[in-house]
Amino acid sequence: MTKSYPPTANTYRQEDIQQILQIAIARQVNDDEFTREQLAEIAAELEITPETLLAAEQDWMTRKGELAQRQQFNLCRQRQFQRKLSKYAIVNTFLVLINIVSAGALTWxxxxLLFWGLGLAMNAWKVYRPSExxxxxxxxxxxxxxxxxQTVSVVWDRLNRAWQS
Incomplete structure (x- = not known):
């Protein structure tokens, strides 16, 4: 029994080729890691020059580093918001209790609660839905x-080592 393949296009856009090759590579290899030599072989088979491959690899490393920094930045912003939310909950719980004990109802x-909550909501919007x-x-x-x-830390470490010598 012969296997029938779906009709294929005669031409592909560059991004289509990238996606097809990415899927094919993912299916072909069970191990998710390639050696640098394997990368060079694949590039050679695709007629990519070593210089172009090196430039692409450096660009990829730069992007990967920036992505890691952005993830760290996002995590930092979320932690700051969570600290503000915790302060809001603790302080306002205390104030509401004082208000109920002293006046018997929610007054001041x-x-x-509302004005601080409005500020907190605006901060949450900035953290989780900022404009680009x-x-x-x-x-x-x-x-x-x-x-x-980082610069100050490096300079401080060097000064400490110099003074200890």
Missing amino acids: SLYV EEYEQAFQIWMRKHQLK
Whole structure:
């Protein structure tokens, strides 16, 4: 019995080729890791020059590093929001209890609860649904601070080693 294949197109767009090859490579190999030599062989079979492969690999490493930094930034923002939410819950629970004990009903604490809650909701929107421009601006500021901290840490370590010598 012969296997029938679906009709195929005569031409493919570059992104279609990338997707097809990605699926084929994923199906062919059970192990998810390739050696650098295997990568070079695949590139040679596709007539990709070693220089182009090296440039692509460097670009991929840069993108991977930036993605890791963005994930770290997102995690940092989410942790900051969670701390603010915890403070909101603790302080407002205390204020509501004081208000109920002293006045027997919610009076003034309701205003604190609502206005602080509005600010918290706006902060949640910034963290979880930012505009692209706003997100990019916040990320760049965070990156500068992060790089400055790293630079200061390296300089401090070198000074400590120099003083200890």
